[in-house]
Amino acid sequence: MKQTKMTLSQTTMNLDFVKRVEHLSGSSVRRCFQCGKCSAGCPMRSFMEHPPNRIVRLLQLGQFERVLAGRSIWYCASCETCTTRCPNKVDLAAIMDALRKLSWDADGPSKESYVQLANRLFIENIRSYGRQYEMRLAAVFNMKSGQFLKDFMLGPKLLTKGKLKMFHRKNRNLPEIEKIFSRIEELRSKDRD
Amino acid sequence: MSRIGVFVCHCGENISRTVDVEQVAQAAGALSGVAHACDYKYMCSDPGQNLLKKAVADHNLEGIVVAACSPRMHEKTFRKAAASAGVNPFLVEMANIREHCSWVHEDKAEATAKASDIVTMLVERVKKDKALAPITVPVTKRALVIGGGIAGIQAALDIADCGHQVVLVEREPSIGGHMAQLSETFPTLDCSQCIMTPKMVDVANHPNITLHTYSEIEQVDGYIGNFRITVRKKARSVDMGKCTGCGVCMAKCPQKKIPNNFDRNLGTRPAIYVPFPQAVPNTPVIDRENCTWFKTGKCGVCQKVCGPGAVDYTQEDELIVEPVGAIVVATGFELYSIAEKPKGSPIKGYGEFGHGNLPDVIDGMTFERLASASGPTGGKIQRPSDGKEPKQIVFVQCVGSRAREKGISYCSKICCMYTAKHTMLYKHKVHDGQAYVFFMDARTPGKGYDEFWRRAVEEEEAVYIRGMVSRLYQKNDKIVVMGSDISVGVQVEIEADLVVLATAVQARSGADSLAQKLGISYDGYNFYSEAHAKLRPVECATAGVYLAGACQGPKDIPDSVSQASAAAAKVMTLFARDELEREPIVAKVVDRYCVGCLACKKVCPYGAVEEKEIRDRQGTLLKVVAFVNPGVCGGCGTCQATCPSKSVELDGYTDEQIMAMIEAL
Numbered sequence: 103m104k105q106t107k108m109t110l111s112q113t114t115m116n117l118d119f120v121k122r123v124e125h126l127s128g129s130s131v132r133r134c135f136q137c138g139k140c141s142a143g144c145p146m147r148s149f150m151e152h153p154p155n156r157i158v159r160l161l162q163l164g165q166f167e168r169v170l171a172g173r174s175i176w177y178c179a180s181c182e183t184c185t186t187r188c189p190n191k192v193d194l195a196a197i198m199d200a201l202r203k204l205s206w207d208a209d210g211p212s213k214e215s216y217v218q219l220a221n222r223l224f225i226e227n228i229r230s231y232g233r234q235y236e237m238r239l240a241a242v243f244n245m246k247s248g249q250f251l252k253d254f255m256l257g258p259k260l261l262t263k264g265k266l267k268m269f270h271r272k273n274r275n276l277p278e279i280e281k282i283f284s285r286i287e288e289l290r291s292k293d294r295d
Numbered sequence: 296m297s298r299i300g301v302f303v304c305h306c307g308e309n310i311s312r313t314v315d316v317e318q319v320a321q322a323a324g325a326l327s328g329v330a331h332a333c334d335y336k337y338m339c340s341d342p343g344q345n346l347l348k349k350a351v352a353d354h355n356l357e358g359i360v361v362a363a364c365s366p367r368m369h370e371k372t373f374r375k376a377a378a379s380a381g382v383n384p385f386l387v388e389m390a391n392i393r394e395h396c397s398w399v400h401e402d403k404a405e406a407t408a409k410a411s412d413i414v415t416m417l418v419e420r421v422k423k424d425k426a427l428a429p430i431t432v433p434v435t436k437r438a439l440v441i442g443g444g445i446a447g448i449q450a451a452l453d454i455a456d457c458g459h460q461v462v463l464v465e466r467e468p469s470i471g472g473h474m475a476q477l478s479e480t481f482p483t484l485d486c487s488q489c490i491m492t493p494k495m496v497d498v499a500n501h502p503n504i505t506l507h508t509y510s511e512i513e514q515v516d517g518y519i520g521n522f523r524i525t526v527r528k529k530a531r532s533v534d535m536g537k538c539t540g541c542g543v544c545m546a547k548c549p550q551k552k553i554p555n556n557f558d559r560n561l562g563t564r565p566a567i568y569v570p571f572p573q574a575v576p577n578t579p580v581i582d583r584e585n586c587t588w589f590k591t592g593k594c595g596v597c598q599k600v601c602g603p604g605a606v607d608y609t610q611e612d613e614l615i616v617e618p619v620g621a622i623v624v625a626t627g628f629e630l631y632s633i634a635e636k637p638k639g640s641p642i643k644g645y646g647e648f649g650h651g652n653l654p655d656v657i658d659g660m661t662f663e664r665l666a667s668a669s670g671p672t673g674g675k676i677q678r679p680s681d682g683k684e685p686k687q688i689v690f691v692q693c694v695g696s697r698a699r700e701k702g703i704s705y706c707s708k709i710c711c712m713y714t715a716k717h718t719m720l721y722k723h724k725v726h727d728g729q730a731y732v733f734f735m736d737a738r739t740p741g742k743g744y745d746e747f748w749r750r751a752v753e754e755e756e757a758v759y760i761r762g763m764v765s766r767l768y769q770k771n772d773k774i775v776v777m778g779s780d781i782s783v784g785v786q787v788e789i790e791a792d793l794v795v796l797a798t799a800v801q802a803r804s805g806a807d808s809l810a811q812k813l814g815i816s817y818d819g820y821n822f823y824s825e826a827h828a829k830l831r832p833v834e835c836a837t838a839g840v841y842l843a844g845a846c847q848g849p850k851d852i853p854d855s856v857s858q859a860s861a862a863a864a865k866v867m868t869l870f871a872r873d874e875l876e877r878e879p880i881v882a883k884v885v886d887r888y889c890v891g892c893l894a895c896k897k898v899c900p901y902g903a904v905e906e907k908e909i910r911d912r913q914g915t916l917l918k919v920v921a922f923v924n925p926g927v928c929g930g931c932g933t934c935q936a937t938c939p940s941k942s943v944e945l946d947g948y949t950d951e952q953i954m955a956m957i958e959a960l
Contacts, residue, residue: 107785108787109788109790111687132752132753133753163760
């Protein structure tokens with residue numbers, strides 16, 4: 103994303119969002135004094151446009167659009183190196199988790215990110231089949247993301263090795279699976295309030 | 296003198312790395328008059344000193360040359376060691392083969408030859424040394440403290456509590472200094488007035504303290520233990536003996552529109568005034584520049600309304616001479632203004648911040664007055680332009696400080712902490728407001744300091760933005776702050792209602808002229824210099840003068856108070872003895888040769904040369920000659936070099952000795 107000028111005021115700083123992140127992650131955002139140790143040890147740093155320390159910094163300034171617009175939170179591997187080494191007890195891995203949750207709910211720009219699309223389709227797939235139906239997942243993902251021929255040539259290889267099935271078999275206990283999903287939804291909606 | 300001992304030091308490797316010390320010792324042993332020569336790794340250590348003492352006993356030495364470091368470093372050490380072995384300490388000389396030789400040369404052979412030469416010269420000099428006895432001078436057990444801020448007050452109280460008389464001189468009409476202006480103090484948020492004013496009262500009531508307010512140092516004569524200070528007591532126009540401090544004169548004064556300097560010109564005061572209601576002494580002064588009576592000869596209201604008849608327009612400046620034995624300088628600091636041109640800078644102030652022309656861009660001390668319960672707004676945060684409560688407030692640190700181009704390269708030390716405090720005070724008073732701080736580093740090295748700063752960030756929700764502000768400008772009724780957040784890497788813009796600049800701490804204007812009167816040294820920023828940055832941090836190089844507080848460099852209250860107590864302890868150490876021993880390296884005039892031209896009197900930096908009349912038995916005046924007061928003489932030798940008839944000699948550095956040293960080469 104282009105690094106445009108940041109105008110700070112009580113209206114442009116969404117501190118409510120920050121409070122939700124703090125609530126969800128159970129970690130203070132304000133404690134961070136920007137030493138950069140998290141970014142120094144992050145194995146995914148080179149893929150992120152905002153290194154972990156900058157994510158926290160943007161949160162401190164209530165700039166959640168900037169955070170969610172980027173893909174950094176989706177590149178986070180949750181290895182928790184940052185959390186383990188943080189001198190200020192900022193649980194950055196939990197903050198990243200919280201951000202991913204909030205990104206899912208917010209109509210933020212990252213809704214369009216492939217990572218999130220893949221995640222969503224993956225979950226939907228499980229919900230409707232009770233298990234993973236890879237062939238369908240790959241097909242739907244390629245269609246929805248508009249990359250029709252993505253990884254197409256992998257298909258035959260996987261098929262011959264039996265890693266990919268042409269036809270699926272639904273889980274026998276679908277209603278139980280559905281119960282799990284509705285329970286999660288219920289919890290999440292409570293969390294949001 | 297034929298029994299001289301030469302001791303050559305390796306100084307670890309400092310000397311032996313470039314000088315063949317054994318060879319130097321050998322060569323010295325062959326010199327005429329040298330009875331013993333040896334070398335050792337650390338002459339200054341305990342075994343080294345014992346070596347010297349043993350050699351004195353074994354070889355019955357009469358003079359000693361230690362070839363080692365600079366006499367400034369260890370001359371005292373070896374003189375003491377020699378004295379304990381029974382040799383007069385002034386028969387010990389240092390041959391400086393470290394600073395003057397090994398440190399500045401690389402070639403070993405040449406350096407060794409030079410070291411030998413230096414030793415030879417000093418052997419010749421020690422042959423002509425005379426045994427001297429230290430000079431004793433009486434000590435006046437009375438101290439002068441210059442400056443009545445927290446440092447001066449603390450030093451005065453400590454010395455006075457010890458039972459010695461103290462003269463406290465303050466330039467302003469009241470003591471209290473900067474601390475009296477503060478609202479609350481970090482890191483505990485104590486009310487400044489609550490901890491300061493009782494001390495001010497203690498000063499006023501202390502039987503051992505003589506307080507001269509509205510006074511300045513006019514002249515300083517004398518030397519350690521025996522200073523004579525001339526104090527100019529400026530005309531107050533109010534008789535301190537008669538005034539009851541009722542305040543009617545101030546209430547009735549028709550001239551009320553004078554900007555109040557104590558409130559950083561936010562409020563106004565009358566022409567007859569006390570700087571603040573808790574002033575000590577609570578006696579008003581007439582500001583003659585703004586008083587109608589003094590300008591036009593008409594008015595006289597204050598005199599008419601004064602019940603006890605204390606107002607006296609005819610009062611004049613008074614000069615008082617105070618004899619004292621020690622001086623504590625505690626003249627404090629001054630804040631830099633963005634409108635002024637700092638010393639040594641090609642640039643005038645901060646044009647990018649509006650040169651001080653934007654009314655809602657204020658400095659830290661002005662914010663203190665806004666936040667102070669006794670301030671012009673009664674503790675309400677109101678911006679100067681329209682009195683509105685600021686909802687967005689921006690603090691900018693390092694204004695002036697750490698800006699080499701502006702002429703100030705040092706860190707002002709107190710701003711990080713007081714800005715953190717300001718954000719807290721602001722949040723406590725304006726709950727729905729937001730404070731932002733632009734900073735480069737948060738420097739919080741003190742007990743409880745970093746925790747205090749983190750509290751401002753984490754609990755009081757001040758938004759700290761790492762990066763400096765490039766420009767401030769007025770846009771409608773807002774001040775636009777153009778900054779950047781370097782941890783995000785983007786420009787930041789804030790439309791602020793009020794901007795507070797943490798401007799640099801500077802030396803007092805006129806600090807240099809006071810230093811010249813006192814004969815103490817000061818640095819390029821006019822801060823007074825201590826004798827040694829680490830080991831003698833409260834003493835000046837000038838004997839008998841001590842430093843306390845921010846006149847030495849930026850300091851916060853705890854540091855100033857510590858230093859003030861330390862300076863007081865030094866004064867008490869001095870006063871613990873009735874007589875003071877001084878080095879007998881002083882100049883002497885040979886009356887027979889002196890023609891009385893008194894050229895020496897003109898050049899003496901210590902004012903030690905006096906005139907002496909020589910009369911015959913009938914009392915007829917034969918001639919006037921120069922006389923050097925040994926108590927005052929600093930032993931610099933300027934008179935010796937100046938004297939046209941060569942009739943002044945400095946003990947230990949006589950012409951004869953210098954010639955002998957040259958001839959030895």
